[in-house]
Amino acid sequence: MKTKAKLNPTIFVIFGGTGDLNKRKLAPALYNLFIEGYMPDQFAIIGTGRTEYTDQGYKDALEDAVCAFSRTGKVKEKWDRFGNTLHYCATDFDQPQTFENLKSCIEKYQKEYGEGTQVIFYLAVAPSFFPVIAESLKKYKLTENEDNSRIIIEKPFGYDLETAKDLNSLLSTIFTEKQIYRIDHYLGKETVQNMMAFRFANAMFEPLWNRQYIDHIQISVTEQLGVQDRGGYYEGAGALRDMIQNHLLQLLCLVGMEAPISFDATEIRNRKVEVLKAVRPFSQEDIRFNTVRGQYSKGWVEGQEVLGYRQEKNVDPESNTETFAAAKFHIDNWRWQGVPFYLRTGKRLNQTSSLITIQFKDVPHQIFSGSATENWQQNRLIISIQPEMSIRMQVLAKRPGLNMVLNPVDMIFDYKGTYKNDSPEAYETLLLDAIMGDQTLFMRGDQVEAAWELVMPILNSWESKKSINFPNYHADSWGPEKAEALIARDGFHWFNLPLKEKE
Template structure:
């Protein structure tokens, strides 16, 4: 299929980022992988782009004993690995703002020491008491840390939130609906809702952010964005990697909790929500919640027929042999934890009634690819030599989330030759090719918004509850009726089990499997474009 590259003309809307006030960023779990793999590189990028506050400090806190210099050296290695072209003096300048202290997360005395070190940092750097607490911790520690922060007075805000104190939580937000409600009640007993930032890094990705702008800033799309013109929507988050060092966590969570309760449902809500009155946090969050509440409740029949769970077996990815899920580190050799889930669901409202929504995500799939594909209905009558309109290929709008962020729109046009000779063209752009800068890392966007106090791209307590209301019945069904929801298997390096394909075939649909590195569709079921001469 020919690829027509789009050119971009910047609009006259303001594109300058706001710069936050001076603050301290206090990272709990500062000895963990997430901090050096994601958080420190993201903060450094903001620093290089001159989007960090004029005065700031980063204070790491964890059980591991380290000196300030030890913490800086760990961070230096991470930054050098992530930013090989960065000059040493810029890294040195950034690291000069970094400090570290250690202690037990449950020991109130450790928080008093933390408060003392934060006060010293404030004197040295910010002259302000604004604090952003980032909990890069296992979820079972969230309640403990917030309790101790509250008891030590570290989360107390001034009049009208000046100075401010905000707490950022990594997923998962609870293990099921009841635990999520319990956690939320606990947090709200000690923090104001405006202080709570539940982070979902998928919402920080450029293409995910652009969904609302694509829909609501382009008059050509929104009139078609409904059941009259859209045939189906597919959301795929495919990962070629296995569980890696996260085996212990993944064995307890599984794909449904790890991907669907948050990332998948949040992307779905952005694609299908009603337009908010304003592009502000409260309005956007409310529309996302309304959408999730409109998803059709599960019945025993739909739980059995519309959901597929599976686990990968040994296979080959990129010409390298990979092992069975049950052979991974920290995995039960008799594990029944799913590494793949596919589902079909419906949204019961006027806009989407009857439109099937397909979601799938899995580990050890053929390639790393995340995308949202909106397939439009075919023309009602074929003028161009096809026996019926059903032979006509559909127009498809694809929002590519990763690894190559961008947008593709498939249309049909005449190609040179006989008058009925038709070809499909892809109008496409990639952020990395069209704009002068690489797409901003999701954590950069979200960390900056935390410091600015903008909660638009974060989850509300109502949104977390609505998502668990969808996921909880599935977990209960799998637990109580395993014979009605058997665990399928799929070979590593494939696009999932046959049952996943069958799920769509029952509606006359097929998964849109992205082309591989050679430009061909791996085991694609899509029919070739028919050309009548």
């Protein structure tokens, strides 16, 4: 449990300290933790990058970023105190002097803060730099104290199964597993975390959470935006790598996991790995019938004409990269045997939303007349991660009046309506967990590899066979027609957020 208890002095080293991730997410998150009293009494933040900055210049640059991107708005009177913790160290990974200077800066604060000072290295850089930085940290003996040094690694963790294994192998020669924090910001989102409480703190749900009562489950993360200025990155990634291999499979683990015996990081992560190991591997026939890929063409979004993917900056005009991916998964165990899990993600779709929809089986015997059940609908549990944060149960109830007519109604837990305080950003939660040494919301090495093992047959098949019908969906649509056919074959349809709730 997170408290404002006294924390060990902490030195936060951000590789990529001048980059977009630090400006938009990390610096605002650390500042918000500070003004709300969650940071240690003694801490320092050392940003690194190729740009030449003085400490004051770096402080000014991050002040502008925090004002622009913090959920708390423009900086308050505490900014000067926070700013005094910011320092900058210019880096060039090809120059040995870089890490010598960094080590001197770290040792200065360790001497000032005393015994027990912990150092957290955050790798907010391109994946190609992960091995270089990790090996240099080892060379300059910056990670030897395994109790007081940690490393946080952003996704993508590997480009495929082989590179993920190689990176895990390298890191294991430098760090122990308890020092490695593989971050997936989706797991820090408030509604995602609440799934654990919802399932395991309420006696009414867990008995229904199985194949006897659940018809199917959908996990859908859709985006209205295109790739924008990330065409170069996206060409080497695609929707399957960028979203399903990490974000959506993490959500599948949370929905599908068995009840842990305690709220302990090791126990919870064990249960997640068990889910991935129980997922049925994809055969070539499964790939043909149970997966769909797509790529968007030009179109109109909210009155503005937008480019097709192949016309985006730094994208191959004949690109085979998918901007949409959908697949049907099966978890072969006693709890979920026969229950399909449908995963879907894509760019330039009709709306931006992240939804987990659990549809329950129909009643075993219908007692109402046809006129009463004209609007009949199976019960659904809908967990909305964005744009709204809510958990709603859709049930049938009698419409007011003299006749027995049934209508679907929503029983809603809405964060905005229930709580007055703003919810913390995902990175605030995850950075505080790293400071506290809590790995519950971070991925373990075997979990990363198990996720890659599941998607590799699909990746290999798609990359070896060029799609002859790309682009196959228009901007502002719900994706390729085959995506609807994928789920319609089983008698279902994709659940989308009602238009009236779009923001």
